Amino acid sequence: MSSVDQGGEEAGARVAAGVRRESLALADLAPGARAAVAEVVGGETPAVARRLADLGFVPGAVVEVVRRAPLRDPVVYRVQDYEVCLRRAQSACVYVVEVER
Template sequence: MIGSGGVHEEASARGTVVTEAAPRSLADLVPGARATVALVVADGAPAMVRRLHDLGFTPGAVVEAVRRAPLRDPILYRVKDYEVCLRRAQAACVHIVEVKR
């Protein structure tokens, strides 16, 4: 859970563990890693947000980075039972919370 001030709070058996949560985007996800979509934002481009939502990048969706092109752009992601290729600029619009395996 994210509390006030961008602080990440995590409930545990011993209490609440609070750590600073660095903002992460889908573009930062390394191949093989999984994450949950937290928010999709694009400054001044509502059409981009709509397109990403239509592609399945909705809050709560689990996304896996499959592989990158040799020059790091574009990146292939697996979301909702299919694969989507996005450029880094598009993937940067998707804010994530990484899933621990």
């Protein structure tokens, strides 16, 4: 997938009320943080991006970091009214822009 969405905006340069400009990996967010999905990349395995999209990690979806295991892996995220647990390698494929709580 490209970093340009269907509307023609660059994923890392979205500007809206309450949204910061820079995009970062979902794996880098702290517990309690909220962010909007900007882009999902599959890296070496395109099936990973497809599976993440099937789970609700699509551009524009708001994701909240619920809790992290003691050794930082895995992490529980709330997306589209349910909770899903991902490993850091999977959540590193999702790029987000933080939103205000």
